[in-house]
Amino acid sequence: MNGPAPRQAPLVAFMLVLLVLVLPGCARIPTSGPVGKSSEGSAGNVSAPVFLPAAPQQGAAPEAIIDYFYRAGSGYEDDYAVARQYLTQASSVSWRPDQRALVYRDARVVPTRTENVYNYELDVAYMVDADGIATQSPEGTVERIPVTVAQVDGEWRISDIPDGTAIPEETFKVIYGAYPIYFYDPTFTYAVPDVRWFIKNKTVKAMTSALLAGPAPYLRGAVASAFPSGIKLARESVPVVSGAAQVDLTAKELMATSAEDRLRMQMQLTLTFRSQPDVVNVELRANQDLVRVEDDGTVLPPVQNKSVPSRQIAISDRELVRYENNRISPLPDMQPVSSLNPRYPAESPVSQAAAFLNAGRTTLYSILPGQPARALTTRSTLTRPSFDLHDWVWTAGPGASGASEVAAFRPAGTAAGVTVPTVSLKPAWLAGRAVKEFRMSREGVRALVISEQNGQTRVQITGVIRGRDGTPRELTTPVTLAASGQPDQGVWVTDTTVAVMKGSKAANVTAELLSLTSGEPQPLAPWPGLVALSAGNGADDIYGQSAEGIFQRLGNGWSPQISGPLDPAFPG
Template identity: 75%
Template sequence: MSGARKLTSLAAALLALVLLLLTSCAQIPRSGPVGKSNDESAGKPNNAPVFFPVAPRAGAGPESVIEDFYLAGSGYEDDYAVARQYLTQASSVKWKPDQRVLVFRSARVVATAVENVFNYELDLAYSVDADGIATQLPEGSKESIPATLTKVDGEWRIADIPDGTAIPEETFKVIYGAYPIYFYDPTFSYAVPDMRWFIKKKTVKSMTSALLGGPAPYLKGAVVSAFPSGMKLARESVPVVSGAAQVDLSAKDLVDASNEDRLRMQTQLALTFRSQPDVINVELRANQDLVRVEDNGSVLPPVRDKEVPAHQIAVSNNDLVRYENNKLGPLPGIASVSALAPRLPAESPVSQAAAFLSADRSTLYSIVPGQPARALTTRTGLSGPSFGRYDWVWAAGPGGSGSTEVLAYRPTGVAEGATVPAVRLTPSWLAGRHVTEFRISREGTRALVISELNGKTRVQVTGIIRNGDGTPRDLTAPVTLLAATDPDQGVWVNDTTVAVMKGSANGNVTPELLSLTSSAPQQLAPWAGLTRLSAGNGPAEIFGQSSDGIFQRLGNGWSQQVKGAIDPAFPG
């Protein structure tokens, strides 16, 4: 065995020992008595671990120093004091561990052609930036971290290393947790989660800083914040005193804000801290002085995790029907469309409008009460329709010159024969790709997009940028969710989770739950011949369709609900 391999084995053994001793090393956080300040206590679980990394060993070679330095990155106490012992004095002062976390499946130290310069080669699982935004990476994703070493008093020390830490995936999941911070839709009616990863023992401060920093890139322009750009914390902590999180902000910005804006700030923080058991309420402060916020009823709290109605739209006997309480009935107020052979219908969550595709998926139709169905567009290979805010119905299909177009139409309130307002978007990240699914989130600020190119699919979530009147204007560069298979369809399950699958009329199909936390996919029970998915409010309300009828997820299996209907879909 080579020297590098021996050192890697030793590092793995040390990591195993740390994990084995985790229960004995974990410390219950101290909660201060009532009326006493307990900085960063909020959200600190009783089993929040404290790692005690190994200090530099006398006579260790450069490979061991690099491996032990990164293993010491699990010890975040006292500003990574142990990890800094592996650095030269100048490098220790310069190194910023909180700029990035590289989470690896495996790692090894490799010498380079340059004397005393080594690469720490990683098979990456995640990359987490300074704001807690995680990027999930597929197996085989590689990154090399260069490290330059020198001798200090006869011992090898790291003279130059990039900012950030690199820790094993198992350790990362113990030290860090995924938490939502919340922004508003542009009307301040809905709360939109933005999932971030933070060290469990530093959550309240990290959440506050991330909130002030603004939304993740895929949400920029689609959501808004009550906090003006540039607002900062006045001190580098967010103490929790008698259950109150004391958020001390830059005085001028806070004092100049209206009471309505302050109330929205306070509400945004309260939503963000709702995962933290030690936080009961939020206090806004300016240079440590309490700033009063009057709740006079002028600001309504935003809706979080908006629910959909309990009924579904479906197709039975070649016509649109309502599916509710395991019964099929007519779709209220809508004329028969059996002559058009409807498929993949959608129903508006805010009106009685509906939309559907022709049997060959070449024509998108809409229908509103009192009017016949009207064709909105004709093109090959359209995705099924989905309704969003302001009664816009969305689909995607091929455009000209190889482009892929995302289409939005607003058929409600339009007289028969009049032109339906329409928007065509051509996001560059969809160029050349075939969109098999385009689903608007319940609060209307995001869309689930599943697209295919050369047999490989991407599951992505994009933000919807609108004009002031709600008209769609653009889509943001998306975030990608990793699935275990190549799904061709998906639905929103709640505000942070989607269900996806690759339908098959013949073989077993295993749907998956994908989370915006960037955690691993959760596989649901397989079922033979599932061809369509729908979802209501939460993982318990997931439905699948096969040739035998419509089934509902029940525990680790599926329970048949009704026969004679196809293509069920909850409003949206």
């Protein structure tokens, strides 16, 4: 196909990796030509629609044949039987519709200077590949699909066409759904969702194939899989029999794994199939023979959607405090920090370490019980700190050359006067961008990054590649989430959802939820003067701060909590 290459982004896992990614709001559907009928049907999903597109019309011109062919691509039943009627016999055999789906806002057939060759010209929103990975296209991306036609028994048919389908955006929203497949963090302790997009009634087989193919690009190197490299499905189906998904794998690779690995494979598949109502359990098979999976209790299921404690760290009277149950109390065993004018605190989820910035956001401090605060770095500006499960505290800001750097420090376990372990990362995708927010995910594998360039912000999710000891080594090329405004701060809400906003002391502020599993940003109720966000466990555990105090999200509004504390933040 011709045209500009789309950039990576989720709906991720467009995630689209979206990840991911993201279904824009309104779209115009072309109105010329037959649309066909639709009915409800399913194969394991009662809500999966079935489109019944129109067959070729006698005497139709080449332009109509091409246009109707792509409309028929929404009719996936019987291996796109109707769409294949628009092709010559040879093309019908060779065409592979499942290789990718181009999702478009508008389309038209354009003649070329070559006889019987046309371009199907698309205003592309995003592309979904064979593994369900969605890639967002920049606004205004035009893709031209070359199509060659020939006459067969006096009727025009398509003789040469690239693999894949093209689907109007509104139709895509109906027949495709977002489904997390799951990988592990490198310690096999936590489950990490990798959101993919599949046709709604073909999900069990599609999920399995995607899982065996490995994680989306933004998670490669950051996550682990129990499935060994090279393992494949032994047959091109995953039947569900009496609630059991029978996953038939190539025997050589499967039998070479350990009992522990096979149990982790089964757990990985079980998590992945949780969205499928007809799947109760998972059976591993080797060339159709059932493989016994033993569980002696030594391998624990991975933690999904890791929760955080109910407490928050905050600033009150220029000291670090604990905010919980709408009350404040001193942070245990911490020395005074009022002389440092602290703001934007963070607390480790695995130790008693804490960190904060000064009011000017130029210096990052860490503090441990019984020790004075120590300066970790000084920059012209820094993002508020964020801890991960390996006890590294993260921030971002300009380095010595002025270019954006992401820095991580590990103060816990470091005696006073001893240099704190430090890592500085300079990912190429941050070149020319100013980082506004850097927040680690709760399982420690991903980070939310909000950056700005020329007044335009970008909300992205990157993967964190670590060494064997957990030391950060690299940030992966991220996926991009589509926000409706220009947010400058954000927090994790669940393992697939973040809340973002652009704070303002003088205006109504509308925060919104961005989800890897949903196509549209979800606005929260506007509230005057919101300047900070924090989030605990789920969308009902979101807090906002204004000059009037702290507010908790309640239904479609905000409920006043307490006045006085500043910058509350849950551990992490």
